[in-house]
Amino acid sequence: PSRSVSVSISPSGEIVEGDSVTLICSSDSNPPAEISWFKGGMFVGSGRIYSISKISSDHSGEYKCKSINKHGEKVYDAVTLNVMYSRRSVSVSISPSGEIVEGDSVTEISWFKGVTFVGSGRIYSISKISSDHSGEYKCKSKNKHGKKDSDAVTLNIIYPPKNVLVSVSGETEEGDSVTLICNSDSNPPALNLIWFKENQSSGVGSGHTFSALQSGRFYCDAHNKYGFQRSDAVTVTVHRGAGWNVTEIRVASGGGFIVINIIIIIICV
Numbered sequence: 001p002s003r004s005v006s007v008s009i010s011p012s013g014e015i016v017e018g019d020s021v022t023l024i025c026s027s028d029s030n031p032p033a034e035i036s037w038f039k040g041g042m043f044v045g046s047g048r049i050y051s052i053s054k055i056s057s058d059h060s061g062e063y064k065c066k067s068i069n070k071h072g073e074k075v076y077d078a079v080t081l082n083v084m085y086s087r088r089s090v091s092v093s094i095s096p097s098g099e100i101v102e103g104d105s106v107t108e109i110s111w112f113k114g115v116t117f118v119g120s121g122r123i124y125s126i127s128k129i130s131s132d133h134s135g136e137y138k139c140k141s142k143n144k145h146g147k148k149d150s151d152a153v154t155l156n157i158i159y160p161p162k163n164v165l166v167s168v169s170g171e172t173e174e175g176d177s178v179t180l181i182c183n184s185d186s187n188p189p190a191l192n193l194i195w196f197k198e199n200q201s202s203g204v205g206s207g208h209t210f211s212a213l214q215s216g217r218f219y220c221d222a223h224n225k226y227g228f229q230r231s232d233a234v235t236v237t238v239h240r241g242a243g244w245n246v247t248e249i250r251v252a253s254g255g256g257f258i259v260i261n262i263i264i265i266i267i268c269v
Helices: none
Strands: 004-010 021-028 034-039 043-044 049-052 061-069 072-075 079-081 107-109 125-126 135-140 138-144 146-149 153-155 157-168 178-187 192-197 208-214 216-224 228-229 234-241 243-254 258-267
Touching: 004 061, 004 079, 021 061, 021 079, 072 146, 153 208, 178 192, 178 216, 178 234, 208 216
Parallel strands: 157 228
Antiparallel strands: 004 021, 021 049, 034 043, 034 061, 061 072, 061 079, 107 125, 135 153, 138 146, 157 178, 178 208, 192 216, 216 228, 216 234, 234 243, 243 258
16 A cells, blocks of 8 residues: 655645646555545545646635555545635625614614715614615725625615795795795605694695785694604785785794795785
8 A cells, every 4th residue: 555645735825716726646655556536525536636727715625635556545634725715795784674764773784875984894883873874885895815895785764754844935926826835854755745824723735835815824734654743834914905915924933923034015006
């Protein structure tokens, strides 16, 4: 049988994906021995030299050679082939999955929001999440062999209406009514907008705009499925006289009124 069996790897040192690698089995025997190669317990080749071209991470593992002739056999202790490679895939996950409501905690999201760096480490956590955190997130993975960006994931924060305000539509011409506009910030958008006149239990209109044809204090309620908010009241005062109308618009604030610098004078000739 073989007196000694040894295995060497060429090139020596660090092996990077894409390199060519040769494993050499040296055996001292007479008559010459037949050489077989195994990765783990699986036969992969025969002959004194076992070559791998364009090596990949799949080739990593323990290799050994077996020397056999008619007088016996000998197996050399395994050598480990460790193939270095750059990141192939990077992924981002969001926990919890599904809808994320303002105030929840989010874990395992990326390190960049848009192009702005927001954190480092495998896990990026946000506590007391708000609508300001909505946007696209991605992570970047890098080592000395290369780098790769993940695909972006979108963090969509849902929240009830807020900052509900009433504004006046543009200029009002002679003979027009006053058009009030209900504006709100919400996600999903507040599609249920109801107008009220103070001291009346039922609504006087619905939709994004409302035409005020008479004096009174008006406000709007903005609703989505997560809640609602009411605007401050707007006071519309119509003064009627012989040949002229003056429409004055005021916004309720605290215990009184603040006059907005919008006074619409309609002169009939």
